[in-house]
Amino acid sequence: MATEMWFLRRLLKIPWIEKVLNSEVLAQAGINRELWGIIQRRKIAYLGHIVRGEKYDVLRVILQGRVEGRRPRGRMKYGWIKNIKKEWTGINTYQELMEAARDRTLKAADASS
Template sequence: MKTVLTNKNISIRTGRGALECYIEPVLMYGCEAWTISKQTQKKLEATEMWFLRGMLRISWTAKKTNDTVLEEAHTTRLLISKIRKRQAAFFGHVMRREGLENLATTGMLEGKRSRGKQREKLIEGLTDWLKAGKSLEAIEATKDRKKWRTMIANAVKQGT
């Protein structure tokens, strides 16, 4: 795909379409179950910028800020919000279906917790993104599809 994305005869819009069609699905495979830490988020944003710089043929040694590159590409950072949207849709689906997936996703399994710093749960990352306050509010919102979709749409609009 490098020859297609870096071709000067192809417009940026077409290159962006190819990127969204062929590369992003591979990049985001299984993202519904990821827990995105700050470090992971930075790596994903860096990857997105790397693709854009490649399409625009901007060297990584060129002293251009990411904002300048985004303006040249006539776009904004979309990858993280796409991932979060997919996670929220999957989480709503799992919460409406009662079963083992529901228990595992909420982290409400019985037993001892392991020593050390606990891993971040999917629900914690989503409640921060949705600005739902507590995780119980987010879980209750999933029962009403209309309310859940509204929460997701508001979070996507805010661009967080």
């Protein structure tokens, strides 16, 4: 997405030293960003596919984060499930998320953001 903004700034001839917000650049270009909503819908659909599929046991274990071994040093990575669970759908627990995916009721709360 940074590359997209760089291209737009070049096309609109906005100097790199000028402080212009990304939202202002998008408004100037008249662009409505749909990519983020598409990514959200596809990730949620893929999660449902993994949860319902019988042949995806290994993927389910990986999604749950139950891999043996020591954790790496430093800040924990923001996981795939946390992204879907907390930010996109507003579901609080892992069990509720898996149940919604199994029942095909899982949808993004606000796909336009």
